[in-house]
Amino acid sequence: MRIVDTKGHLCPAPLIAAKKALKETAGGESFILLTDNQTSFDNLSRFLKDNKADFQVSESESIWTLTITKTIGEVVLTNPEDYCAPSITHFEKGNYVVVISSDKMGEGDEELGHLLMANFIKALKDLDELPSKMVFYNNGVKLATKSSPVIEHLRDLEKMGVELMLCATCISHYSLESVVGAGTVSNMYTITEVMASAGNIIKP
Amino acid sequence: MKIDLLQMVESGGCSAKISPKQLEEILKYLPLPKDPNILVDIDTHDDAGVYKVNDDLALVLTTDFFPPVCSDPYEFGQIAAANSISDVYAMGGDPVLALNIMMFPAAKLPMEAYADILKGGFDKASEAGVRIIGGHTLDDYPPKYGLAVVGYIHPGKIITNAGVIPGDSLILTKPIGTGVILAGHRLGMVSDDNLAEAKRLMKLLNKTGAEVMKRYNIRGATDITGFGLAGHTLKMAKASKVSLIINMKEVPLIGNSYQLIDDGCIPGASFRNLDYAEKDIDFASDLDYNLKMIAFDAQTSGGLLFSAPSDKVNKILEDLRSAGLSDSKVIGYATEPKEKCIYLNN
Numbered sequence: 001m002r003i004v005d006t007k008g009h010l011c012p013a014p015l016i017a018a019k020k021a022l023k024e025t026a027g028g029e030s031f032i033l034l035t036d037n038q039t040s041f042d043n044l045s046r047f048l049k050d051n052k053a054d055f056q057v058s059e060s061e062s063i064w065t066l067t068i069t070k071t072i073g074e075v076v077l078t079n080p081e082d083y084c085a086p087s088i089t090h091f092e093k094g095n096y097v098v099v100i101s102s103d104k105m106g107e108g109d110e111e112l113g114h115l116l117m118a119n120f121i122k123a124l125k126d127l128d129e130l131p132s133k134m135v136f137y138n139n140g141v142k143l144a145t146k147s148s149p150v151i152e153h154l155r156d157l158e159k160m161g162v163e164l165m166l167c168a169t170c171i172s173h174y175s176l177e178s179v180v181g182a183g184t185v186s187n188m189y190t191i192t193e194v195m196a197s198a199g200n201i202i203k204p
Numbered sequence: 205m206k207i208d209l210l211q212m213v214e215s216g217g218c219s220a221k222i223s224p225k226q227l228e229e230i231l232k233y234l235p236l237p238k239d240p241n242i243l244v245d246i247d248t249h250d251d252a253g254v255y256k257v258n259d260d261l262a263l264v265l266t267t268d269f270f271p272p273v274c275s276d277p278y279e280f281g282q283i284a285a286a287n288s289i290s291d292v293y294a295m296g297g298d299p300v301l302a303l304n305i306m307m308f309p310a311a312k313l314p315m316e317a318y319a320d321i322l323k324g325g326f327d328k329a330s331e332a333g334v335r336i337i338g339g340h341t342l343d344d345y346p347p348k349y350g351l352a353v354v355g356y357i358h359p360g361k362i363i364t365n366a367g368v369i370p371g372d373s374l375i376l377t378k379p380i381g382t383g384v385i386l387a388g389h390r391l392g393m394v395s396d397d398n399l400a401e402a403k404r405l406m407k408l409l410n411k412t413g414a415e416v417m418k419r420y421n422i423r424g425a426t427d428i429t430g431f432g433l434a435g436h437t438l439k440m441a442k443a444s445k446v447s448l449i450i451n452m453k454e455v456p457l458i459g460n461s462y463q464l465i466d467d468g469c470i471p472g473a474s475f476r477n478l479d480y481a482e483k484d485i486d487f488a489s490d491l492d493y494n495l496k497m498i499a500f501d502a503q504t505s506g507g508l509l510f511s512a513p514s515d516k517v518n519k520i521l522e523d524l525r526s527a528g529l530s531d532s533k534v535i536g537y538a539t540e541p542k543e544k545c546i547y548l549n550n
Contacts, residue, residue, distance in 0.1 A: 011472040012387050019468030043475045047468070050493055197229065 002031040006040065007063065014040045015047050018068070022053060027072035036063050038187055045185070057172050093161060094129030095199035100140035105204045117143070120204045121150045121157075130162050131202070135191050136183065137167035141174065146181035154182040165191055207317045209272035209280055210390060212309075212346035220270050221430035221473070221502070224480040243359060244295070248366045249439035251291040251426055254357060262359040266291035268429075269305045269350025273386055273504050274403060277317040281324020281349060283406040287429065287505035288351035289332050293414035294427040294508055296363035297355035299332050304339025307348040321349050332409050367423030368444035368511040374536045375520060377413040377529045378405050378507025380433055381461030381498060387471040388464040398459030405458065406505040412527040413508040420512060420520055428506030432477045434499040434546060436509060438484055441538075441545040444511075449547045450536040452495035461501070465494040473502035486544040499548055511538055 004021050006014035014035050021031050035041050041057075041064045048055050054069040104113025105120055121143070124131065134157070136144055143150055144166055158164055164183030171177055171185055195201060213220075236245055243262055244254035252266035268288040272280045285302075292299040304325060308318050318341075329336050334353065368374075385402040388394040410427060417425055424444055426436050433455065441448045477500040487496060507529075512520050517534055524532035 011475075012469045013391060015470050016391065016393075016468040019466075039472055039475075043470070043472060046475055046478075047470065 001067075004031060004033045007034050007036040009035075009040070010037060011040050011043050014044055018044060018047065019051075022051065022068070022070055025068075025070045027070050030067055030069040033066045033068055034063060035066070038062075038189070041066075042187070057177060059169065059172055092129050093132045094127075096129075096131050097194055097198035097201050098124065098131040098134045099195065099201055099203045100134060100136045100143060101138050101203065103139045103142045114149070117204065118150050118153075121153045125153060125156055125160070130157070130160055132198070133163045133165060133194055134183075135165045135167075135194060137170050137191070141166050141170045141176060144181060144183045145176055145179045147179065148181065151181045158182055165194065167191060207277055207313065207320075208275040209277060209317070209347065210275045212312075213271040223476040224431050224435060225476070228480075243362060244364055248364055248443040250365050250443070251294040252297070252355075254295065254297075254359075254362055256359045260358060262357050262362070264292045264295050264297035264299075264355035264357050265353070266355075267305065267350065267352035269307075269348050270504070271346050271348050273382075273406065277320035278324040279403060279407070281321040281326075282328040283324075283403070283505055284321075284349045285325040285328035285351055286332075286407055286409050289329065289334060289353050290410045290427045290429070290505060292353055292355035293410040294363070294425055295355070295357060296361055296414065296418055296422075296425070297357035299334045299353050299355040302329055302334050302336045302351040302353045304336060304341070305348075305350050305352060306339060306341040307344035307346075308341055309345035309347060310343050312345055313347065317347075321347070325349065325351065328407065328409070332411055361418070363417060363422055363425045363510070365424065365426050365440045365443035366445075367425070368440055368446050368448070368538050369424070369513075370446050370538050370540045371514065372424070372511035372538045373514050373517045373534045374437075374448065374450070374509060374511055374538065375517065375524070375532060376428070376433075376455065376507055376509050376535045377410070377524060377532045378408065378428075379456035379458045379531045380428065380503055380506060381458035381464075381501060382406055382504050382506065383432075383471045383473060383501040384461040384464045384469055384498065385458055386504070388460075388469045391469065393464060393467065393469060394460065402458050405507075408505075410508050413524065413529055413532075416520060416523045416527060416529075417508065417510050419523065420516055422510045422512060425508055425510035427508050428503045430473070430477075430502045430504075431480070432474065432500040432502055433506075433509070434485060434548065435477045435481050437536075438481045438546050440509070440511075442484075444538070445541055446538045447540070447542040447545055447547065448536055448538055449549065450499070451549050452491070452499060452535075453550050454533055454535045455495075455499075456531040456533055457498065461498060462494055465497050470497050471502065474500040477502065481546070484545040486547045488547070488549045491548055491550055495550065496548060509535075 105116035165186040
């Protein structure tokens with residue numbers, strides 16, 4: 001497979017290389033793109049999504065390897081549900097951040113742990129003051145996947161203005177790139193920054 | 205020795221601004237001073253602060269400085285000064301005094317570069333009628349330059365982000381694309397002509413545009429700089445409590461900036477701006493991706509964007525064009541507040 005190496009280059013050079021390679025690649029074919037810069041990686045991910053290219057990511061020692069596949073034909077972009085969902089406007093947000101580091105709440109029976117976590121996330125929606133952000137890492141990111149039992153609640157929270165931040169390393173560790181159903185993938189620096197500047201942190 | 209300032213920086217001009225999202229997070233925790241004489245503060249996301257001295261006079265205060273946007277020190281000085289002074293024009297004020305703000309790597313660059321940057325700033329300030337009466341320099345790498353500017357304004361004639369009225373048309377006085385052109389230039393993708401055009405526009409004072417605004421008693425305006433066209437219109441929409449409809453195909457672009465974006469030349473600052481603003485923006489389902497991304501391109505010393513009653517638009521455009529702002533155009537209009545603050549159409 002063709003390898004496009006953009007290591008050592010900063011934006012927009014990696015984007016230009018990606019766009020050029022996409023143009024030269026036939027539909028259904030793939031190529032590999034390498035970058036060693038977090039911002040370049042974030043921007044590439046965004047750019048590829050907007051340009052309807054499929055990609056898988058693996059990271060090791062601060063080098064991101066993107067396997068990019070040019071999609072065939074027109075992709076249906078819009079999700080009809082997004083248009084039908086009633087828009088929820090104006091909710092008060094408090095100066096606190098909810099940190100979800102597991103898909104269970106508390107120690108003990110596993111089934112009970114899952115149930116409690118689902119109830120916790122559901123209950124968040126009813127609070128007078130919503131969290132400003134929710135951070136998901138380790139097993140916590142699994143809650144934000146399409147098949148998660150709480151995905152609808154998380155999408156509601158997102159519509160209510162709560163920012164959901166998912167740990168990028170965790171998503172790729174559990175190979176969940178293609179099944180993320182809510183939130184934005186974020187890096188550890190931003191997550192640390194958010195936690196450090198939060199008024200309070202709530203960890204169920 | 206030929207001096208090339210661009211060798212020293214990764215992102216120059218207003219692209220070097222901190223992310224608007226991070227800035228907003230920090231400013232939340234900083235209390236605003238309370239004083240009845242403060243007429244404009246950051247609460248309305250405005251370009252400059254305004255402080256009332258008496259019933260006939262208020263002061264406009266602003267500062268801006270950034271790393272090099274071009275290779276030549278003299279041109280860099282001119283552009284940085286034009287950009288710093290612009291905020292006073294955007295508020296409808298008359299710039300009067302300024303101080304130099306300079307960071308210069310004395311061990312890495314010959315002192316003639318230092319002198320040339322200051323000379324460029326001095327000449328541009330003089331063109332604006334501004335007296336530079338002092339300044340401050342640090343030994344720092346890479347170089348950075350700009351001005352802190354004071355202007356005069358009548359307290360009853362302040363033009364702010366908050367003055368846009370539903371039904372008004374939006375007029376932009378300079379084409380956009382400086383961020384893309386400068387990034388493309390560093391990668392050898394921009395012709396000399398296009399680069400020269402971008403530099404001409406960045407050096408162009410917003411003085412003439414501001415004179416036309418004042419002639420027509422415009423109340424809502426901003427200048428387009430680091431947060432890009434979309435970012436600054438968003439600040440306007442929020443401050444004025446209106447929604448703004450922007451027709452991207454009407455927005456004049458510098459040189460080959462559309463083609464550059466199509467080739468993937470999208471500076472990092474555009475993604476930062478997109479990240480900050482997108483939740484308040486409705487993107488038309490058929491919106492051209494390249495036009496979408498150029499709406500977030502960080503501008504250095506960009507033009508004025510102001511709102512005008514539709515029945516005066518033709519006269520205003522005529523005046524702007526005869527004042528030398530030949531690319532001035534209506535790029536959209538304001539409506540009553542809708543679900544989103546900004547609607548980006550083709």
